[in-house]
Amino acid sequence: MSDIKVSERAESKLRAQHHAYYIRRLITAELLASFGHSEKKLEAHIKKVTEKISDPEQRRVEAAALKELEENFEMWFIEKERDRVLEFTSGISEHLRAANTIWPTYMSEFEERRLEMDRALVCCNKLQDELQYIAETLPADKNRYMAIVLEVEKEFEMIKALRQSDNRFLKHLKK
Numbered sequence: 001m002s003d004i005k006v007s008e009r010a011e012s013k014l015r016a017q018h019h020a021y022y023i024r025r026l027i028t029a030e031l032l033a034s035f036g037h038s039e040k041k042l043e044a045h046i047k048k049v050t051e052k053i054s055d056p057e058q059r060r061v062e063a064a065a066l067k068e069l070e071e072n073f074e075m076w077f078i079e080k081e082r083d084r085v086l087e088f089t090s091g092i093s094e095h096l097r098a099a100n101t102i103w104p105t106y107m108s109e110f111e112e113r114r115l116e117m118d119r120a121l122v123c124c125n126k127l128q129d130e131l132q133y134i135a136e137t138l139p140a141d142k143n144r145y146m147a148i149v150l151e152v153e154k155e156f157e158m159i160k161a162l163r164q165s166d167n168r169f170l171k172h173l174k175k
Contacts, residue, residue, distance in 0.1 A: 016158040017100060020093035020120075023155055026148050027089045027127075031082050041139035046070070074138060081134050088130060091123035092155065104169050117163045124156040 046063050053059040099116035102109050128149055135142045 014100065016155065016162055017093060017096045019151070019155050019158060020096055023148070023151050024089050024093060026151060027085055030144070030148065031086065041141075045139055077137065081130065085127065085130055085134075088123045088127040092120050092127070095120035095123060096159070104166075105174055107173050110166070110169055110173055113166065114163060117159055117166075120159050121156060124152050124159070128152050 046066050049066060050059050050063045053062055095116045099113050099120065102113040102116070104110035104113055131145050131149055131152075134140075135145045
C-alpha cells in the first residue's frame, strides 16, 4: 500500500482508458434496456395519430395495425443500433489501448500512437451522433441519453488532453 495520499497522487495516464470502460458499462445497461424504449410513449403516439378517426371500431383496428408496424420497426431498429453503438463504444477503448501500447522512440511510432488516439476520438463522435439519432427516432426519454452523451464528451476531452501531453515525446524522438 502506498504512503502517498490519494489527493497528492499524479493523475493516471490510464484515466481515459478506465473512463472508456465506464462508458461501455453505461451503454451496456442501455442496450439491455432496449435504449429506454417506452411502451407508454408508443401508446401516446398511436393515440395521437388515431384520435381523428371518428368510428371507434375503425380507430381500434388502425391503432392495432399501427402498433404492430411500430413495434416491428422498433425491434428491427433497436437490433441494428445495438450493433452500431456497441462497435463505436468498444472502438474507443480498443484504440486507446492500442495507443497506450506504443511508447514512441521514433517519429513513426509517435504518429501511429497519435493516429490511434484520433481513431478513439472519431469513435466518440460517431457514438454521440448515433445516440442523438436513436433519441430522435425511438419513443424514449431523451434525457436518458444526456448522461451518456456528457460522459462521452468528457472522454473526448480526456483523449484530447492525452494527445496534448504526448508532445513531451517530440524532443526525445529519434529520426
